[in-house]
Structure formats: structure tokens, C-alpha cells
Amino acid sequence: MRRNQGGIGVAPQGSYQAGAEEAALVARLRAGDQAAFRQLVRARHGRLLRLAGAFCRSRASAEEVVQETWLAVITGLHGFSGEAPLAAWINGILVNKAKTRAVRDGRMVNFSDLAREEGEGDAFEPERFLPDGHWAEQHRPWDALTPEREAGDRELLAGVGEALEKLPPAQRAVVLLRDVEGLDSAAICATLGISEANLRVLLHRARTKLRDAADRLVRG
Amino acid sequence: MLTCHQVAEEATEYMEGTAPPPRRLGVWAHLRLCPNCREYLRQLGRTIGLARQALAPPPPAEVEDQLAAIFATQGRPGAAE
């Protein structure tokens, strides 16, 4: 997600100002520009589906939630204030739709229970460490991960996406909201109904697994 | 002195700045002396960057076309170009 190309940096909520690229996209969308809308759908659809998947128990209901989200985006574009990034606004709609739907279907994922389950046991396999607490293996530097690969190696970045989808649901929800979409901790805790302690445990476990997956991917 | 295992368990709290100062200091002191943990934390940090860039499969063409059709009828302010 690129935003704030104007050198302001990622502003906290309330003082967000869209970069030129995003402002232009929003203007085109409001003018009914088909190409701009298709560009937005291509950029966001898969990520929305991934995020919905953390809230919904079936692929079909995640797809319906994403569809409902796009309809709300289309009808709501003219009311979009620009006080938050477009992606964050769309994500907010999606999360609300996903929660509403889960409650209506009586299948609301209880993230607090999941957090407890997913936080049980050790975050690391015991064989990762020697009995004295040292790592069993040396971590070899990710020299193969050049900035170019980090930004544009589609196979690598798709592999990271697959690793995200393999995480248990509460870990997936937390890492998607925090590391992928950039929400702050308080907003995530409120959204998922979990404590800050839950959040930290889930984030730790998710990142630990993703780092191991990335280590394999980076080395090919 | 913390062990590597303890540092690995503290890594997220350390990176997020949520660890209480004494624990923070313990991790910091370990990292000064342990290149293996330094590398591990560096990789954890880069993993966040990779997660942000992670690709998701693009929508099927029929889904994109269907949404574009809805946008064409409802996404316009009324004025033709």
C-alpha cells in the first residue's frame, strides 16, 4: 500500500492528507472513471478477501462480504471524506460488514477464545534451542533479499501471501490488521474484542511463523 | 543475562516498544553480544515489510467485470463525461 507520496510520511488518524497519487485516484473514482475503479478492484480485492477470511468461517461468506463491501464503496464514494487513506476506509467498511454478517449468521468468531487457544504452548519448536537456551542454528543473513526483490519479486511476495493464509485465524486477523493494513493496537483490540496482551501474543506468534516461512522463501 | 530463547520470546515486545524497561534493557544487553539474535530480530523486522507487500490473487475477470458494471450504473455523479 503506497500512500502519502508528498513526503509527509504516514500521518496519524485525524491529520491524514492524501498524497497526489491517491487524491488523483479518488477524483477519478468520483468522476465515474471505469479504469480507475478497475485499478482499485485489482489492487484491493484479493486483500479484502484475505481480510474477510479471518472473520468468516467459509470462503463463500467471505466472498459475499467483499461483494457487499464493494457495493458500499461504490455508493459511499461521494461521502468519502479523505480524512483517512482510501484503503483504510474500505477496510473499515469490510470489517463492519464481516462482523455484522457473522453475528447475523450466529457464527461470530470469538477472537478472545481463539487468542487463548492459539496462545497456548510454546511459540517455538523446542528443537530450535539447545538445552542452555542458545539457538540451535545460526541465522544466515538474508543477503539474497535485495530491495528490488522485496518490492517486486512476485513469486516471493505471493509466497508470503500464502504463508499469511496458513496462519491460525486470530493470528491471521491480527497480523493482517496490524502489519499488512497498518491499524494501531487500540483499534485492533476494539475491532476483535481482545486485550492488548492477547494482541501481543498473537502478533508474536504470527510474525514468528511468517519469519520462518520468509526465511525459506528468501533462500528459494 | 537472558538466553537466546528468552530474547526470541521477547522479540515482538522489544520491537514494539511495549516491554517494561528492565526487560528491554535485558534484551538490549543480549543483542549487543549476540550476532545470531541480532540477525533474527533484523529478519523479524524485514518480515513485517514483506507482509505489507504480500500479494493476493487478483479477482477473477467476471468478478471485476460485474463490479465495474455496477460502478457504471451507480458510481457516477450523474454528469456524463
Ligand SMILES: [Zn+2]
Ligand atoms: Zn542470542
